[in-house]
Amino acid sequence: MYTFPNKLRNLAIVFMAVGFIGLVFGFISAPATIEEAKAIVAANHGEGHGTSHETTAAHATHDADASHTEKSTHADEASHATDADYQEETQHSVQHDEYQEEAHSDSTHGDSHDAEHDEHVFHQLSNKPWAALYVAAFFFFMISLGVLAFYAIQRAAQAGWSPVLYRVMEGITAYLLPGGIIVIVILALSGMHLNHLFIWMDPEVVAHDKLIAGKTGFLNVPFFLIRAVFFLSGWTLYRYFSRKFSLAQDSATDISNHKKNFRISAAFLVFYIVTESIMSWDWVMSIDPHWFSTLFGWYVFASMFVSGITAIALITIYLKSKGYLEFVNDSHIHDLGKFMFGISVFWTYLWFSQFMLIWYSNIPEEVTYFITRIEDYNLPFFGMVVMNFIFPLLILMNSDYKRINYFIVMAGIVIILGHYMDVFNMIMPSAVGDQWFIGSAEIGGFFFFLGLFIFIVFKELTKAPLLAKGDPYMGESERFHY
Amino acid sequence: MSDKVVHALYDDDDVLLSAVKMIRSEKHHIEEVYTPFPVHGLDKALGLEETRIAIMAFIYGCIGLAVAVAMMNYIMIEDWPQNIGGKPSFSYLENMPAFVPIMFEMTVFFAAHLMVITFYMRSKLWPFKKAENPNPLTTDDKFLVEIGIHDNEKELQKLLKKSGAIDVSIIEKSE
Numbered sequence: 001m002y003t004f005p006n007k008l009r010n011l012a013i014v015f016m017a018v019g020f021i022g023l024v025f026g027f028i029s030a031p032a033t034i035e036e037a038k039a040i041v042a043a044n045h046g047e048g049h050g051t052s053h054e055t056t057a058a059h060a061t062h063d064a065d066a067s068h069t070e071k072s073t074h075a076d077e078a079s080h081a082t083d084a085d086y087q088e089e090t091q092h093s094v095q096h097d098e099y100q101e102e103a104h105s106d107s108t109h110g111d112s113h114d115a116e117h118d119e120h121v122f123h124q125l126s127n128k129p130w131a132a133l134y135v136a137a138f139f140f141f142m143i144s145l146g147v148l149a150f151y152a153i154q155r156a157a158q159a160g161w162s163p164v165l166y167r168v169m170e171g172i173t174a175y176l177l178p179g180g181i182i183v184i185v186i187l188a189l190s191g192m193h194l195n196h197l198f199i200w201m202d203p204e205v206v207a208h209d210k211l212i213a214g215k216t217g218f219l220n221v222p223f224f225l226i227r228a229v230f231f232l233s234g235w236t237l238y239r240y241f242s243r244k245f246s247l248a249q250d251s252a253t254d255i256s257n258h259k260k261n262f263r264i265s266a267a268f269l270v271f272y273i274v275t276e277s278i279m280s281w282d283w284v285m286s287i288d289p290h291w292f293s294t295l296f297g298w299y300v301f302a303s304m305f306v307s308g309i310t311a312i313a314l315i316t317i318y319l320k321s322k323g324y325l326e327f328v329n330d331s332h333i334h335d336l337g338k339f340m341f342g343i344s345v346f347w348t349y350l351w352f353s354q355f356m357l358i359w360y361s362n363i364p365e366e367v368t369y370f371i372t373r374i375e376d377y378n379l380p381f382f383g384m385v386v387m388n389f390i391f392p393l394l395i396l397m398n399s400d401y402k403r404i405n406y407f408i409v410m411a412g413i414v415i416i417l418g419h420y421m422d423v424f425n426m427i428m429p430s431a432v433g434d435q436w437f438i439g440s441a442e443i444g445g446f447f448f449f450l451g452l453f454i455f456i457v458f459k460e461l462t463k464a465p466l467l468a469k470g471d472p473y474m475g476e477s478e479r480f481h482y
Numbered sequence: 483m484s485d486k487v488v489h490a491l492y493d494d495d496d497v498l499l500s501a502v503k504m505i506r507s508e509k510h511h512i513e514e515v516y517t518p519f520p521v522h523g524l525d526k527a528l529g530l531e532e533t534r535i536a537i538m539a540f541i542y543g544c545i546g547l548a549v550a551v552a553m554m555n556y557i558m559i560e561d562w563p564q565n566i567g568g569k570p571s572f573s574y575l576e577n578m579p580a581f582v583p584i585m586f587e588m589t590v591f592f593a594a595h596l597m598v599i600t601f602y603m604r605s606k607l608w609p610f611k612k613a614e615n616p617n618p619l620t621t622d623d624k625f626l627v628e629i630g631i632h633d634n635e636k637e638l639q640k641l642l643k644k645s646g647a648i649d650v651s652i653i654e655k656s657e
Binding site: 399 | 536540567568569579580582583
């Protein structure tokens, strides 16, 4: 049996405490009035300038690319800057997403542009700590959901190589329920109008927005929350039963538990791919309710799948380095490395497919999504492609490197951070516009949920032997070699 | 060098694998093994060098990528400038997303085809070449191990019989 080392437990608690302080600080420092928001923007202005110049330098080619696209696509959008002061204007330009404009047009219609802009910035800044909390909460929840899907695939495929890793996977999926409840609580708080992450939840906005009004049959708070609870209960039920059968199989004399696990895993996968897709529209895409992408469900799936597999690899290597999991050999790590490599490429394929079609067709309502990201989020947007694609591609391409723990850990940490950036890029531009920066709320949120994740996962690992010894494929898995 | 060889025939891949390990542990040099299908782990048991085709694949892929970039630049930008997606910038970099699928396909095309050609050349295979296979049974369900004889006929025959060969024959190789 595994015991939760005190050092790791303390580390997790320190992460949670530090993260909590960061989050609280983020919430306190968010502006309570428009005047405060103006002061914050004024104070940050010089700094923001520096950063974006750095960004421009780092991605000179992309910028050139973007600015040209921008000029041609926005030529007819009156709200936008003239070519001459284009660079200057982007620093503090009006958010491009039309919905933000429309969101406040009702109350500030007659006012001057400045007042409208100030109120706009105020809303973005007061959204920021909420968005930071939500990004981190969703990200760690997504890891455990990705692992649950991976686990179900191993069960349904009756894989022979992976049973030695079942207990690690079951440990990670223990985070599913608490993590999911936290996400749903945040969604419910949004539904109670404590924040403005989801603008379609605001009846004022919907009243003045024909597009959102047309979607209220699907996008309304009660149905939204019912769906969320339904999805989470479905996933949790599968997790509960598969864990139960897996533990029962340890001391069983026949393989009936294994067979039951196979059946519910196959059924779960069908349920999962449908609900995961709808979940991604609900929880992520609806933050930007005017924009839609038909492959968004797959895109979020690829992201959660690769982060989940990476989390399995990192925790396995950690446990092995502490002398546990002696039955896990290089070939198992090699296989996890292959999955990390392959799904990273798959993620890039979807990222690019989504980008290229929208870039090519250049339809204003679609392309605003990428214009915001390329202009205001240049470094995180393209930086994440380097972290999620180019780095793992080059590091994990060589077959021998996938057997070296050091390389897997290095690639794994970059992939995990890269997919945090991915979620950041999915949520932040719509929630806070160009008012983003990695501040105390973002770092605090990441560390708080990292601590909670470590705490729950390792706690679950102590509850059962690390070898699922009753599994009929265990012999094959232990002898597995490449 | 003698041109006399011994051919040992096996009817099971597991027996073949253990026989190969046994023959090598007795310090005999195996010239060649003929099998009807790839036997997992045989290359390691034979002590063959790791293939270097992966390195060539990477290089061929890079060549394909470069060819695609040069080709699309010539076709779409230089020779007959095209308005791509309503963005007439006539710059390769700014239209790069449109060329990514071609860049990808050419990378795969070059890597795959040049790898196959490399493999054929290294294995001395070409169209209409006469088969070198000594025993047609190895294209069906039998496995054949070929060992050169250096005045150790008796010893080899005994060893091969012991290793589970269903038939051991001495062949005079005509060059």
